[in-house]
Amino acid sequence: MKAIQFSKPGSPEVLCYVELPLPLISEDEMLVRSHHIGVCIPDTLIRSGIYPWAPPLPTVPGIEASGIVEKVGKNIRKFSVGDQVIVSAREKPERCGCYAEFISAKENEVYPVPSGASMEAAACLANYQVAYQMLHKGARIAEGDTILVYGAAGGVGSASVELARLNGLNVIGVASDDEKLSFIKEIGAHFTIDRRDQEIGEAVMEITDGNGVDLILDPIGGVKFLERLSFLAPMGLLLCYGRLEGYPEGDLLKEMVRTMGRSPAVRNFSMHSFDNQPEKRIEAMNSLIALLSLNKISPRIYSKLPLSEAAEAHQLLESGKAIGKIILQP
Structure with missing residues (x-):
């Protein structure tokens, strides 16, 4: 699969468009094909090497994406193949992994895309x-x-x-x-x-x-x-x-x-502050999904770029020119 990876901190140019093996899922995981990937400030801080909670390198950055469930482990109960979902790396042990064509995730790291909401908007909730x-x-x-x-x-x-x-x-x-x-x-x-x-x-x-x-x-x-x-x-x-x-x-x-x-x-x-309070993270996300389903929040997409142009997306975000959200598309 195609993904963005970097091996040393630095400017956006350290982000490399690479070929990686397809994630192998356990019985407690599902495989999600990414459709839209949100670009966030924590991604740039991790890339720059100034984020206190940065994952070990090399790493695939990215804390949120929306996509389609491709495969499920036998212990998955809440989701099925074909479901539209949101992957939140804020529920993962490390804040990373979403700048990729495919993402492996456990049930507690995934939320349903609300009926009537666009996949684009669903990738903007971080x-x-x-x-x-x-x-x-x-x-x-x-x-x-x-x-x-x-x-x-x-x-x-x-x-x-x-x-x-x-x-x-x-x-x-x-x-x-x-x-x-x-x-x-x-x-x-x-x-x-x-x-x-x-x-x-x-x-x-x-x-x-x-x-x-x-x-x-x-x-x-x-x-x-x-x-x-x-x-x-x-x-x-x-x-x-x-x-x-x-x-x-x-x-x-x-x-x-x-x-x-x-x-x-x-x-x-x-x-x-909420790392050890999953119930507060879940409360917030469920409230936001409800607002999205009722069209009470409307994330504005400023730019959609191919995944291969992640470096350009980081440059744009750090320039301060963006109005709303920048999205990557595999």
């Missing part, structure tokens, strides 16, 4: 998993809260906008060009901030009549991270889930004391 857990577990949102979403046109950002709106939050999205601003408005943001020519803190205070926001979702980090504490409403939370501009800098405790009149909180979020 971003929604992150957004769901941030909103419901990381932040414990309440209807009527106001949320500020940085990178709102990206994969996790746009998923966060959709889910926040569905949960009755007032959504402010931040983006950097007209197409992205139009997109986040289209998917549910009540307000948008153009970071090219608007000072974000001033815009937040104008939108909220000086009160600030209850929650900030921040994948940016960097030198301006601590400034965002001043954008929070009383008892607000600044939740960091990435470092696109580097590690947050500055004296966090000093800045929290300076803004203590609003009792701000900071949380560093990782999906690995």
Whole structure:
């Protein structure tokens, strides 16, 4: 079978399009033929060698795919040959294996594609998993809260906008060009901030009549991270889930004391908080599949590339140009 594999960390060029043996399945596994493979930020971090939970090398990257069951072991009960399914490597011992024509998986690593949902959309739920857990577990949102979403046109950002709106939050999205601003408005943001020519803190205070926001979702980090504490409403939370501009800098405790009149909180979020809580992962995924089946979430596909162009897909994702999701097709 064809697959993407790399043997040493580095730039996208380390991703090699190779021929590998077809996976042999055990009695407790099934063989899935991939149709659509989601490209995710963890894939790029694993490839770069900076992911703390990276699998041993060489490895086939990829944490999600949709496809068709080709073969089942004799102990498989929930799925049959021909079923349309989602493979989630977040349920596997190692976060990898989906950049391939065929994937072996156990029952607990597979979910059914809901009736009426496209196979493309089914390969986009990893971003929604992150957004769901941030909103419901990381932040414990309440209807009527106001949320500020940085990178709102990206994969996790746009998923966060959709889910926040569905949960009755007032959504402010931040983006950097007209197409992205139009997109986040289209998917549910009540307000948008153009970071090219608007000072974000001033815009937040104008939108909220000086009160600030209850929650900030921040994948940016960097030198301006601590400034965002001043954008929070009383008892607000600044939740960091990435470092696109580097590690947050500055004296966090000093800045929290300076803004203590609003009792701000900071949380560093990782999906690995749920590594030993499969019931919470299953709860989230089942909720998202239900929303997908009801057309209440609509992942936007920005680009579909052949599996052989995985390096180009990583370059595109890391460029920040993508609006929504990038998909690979075997």
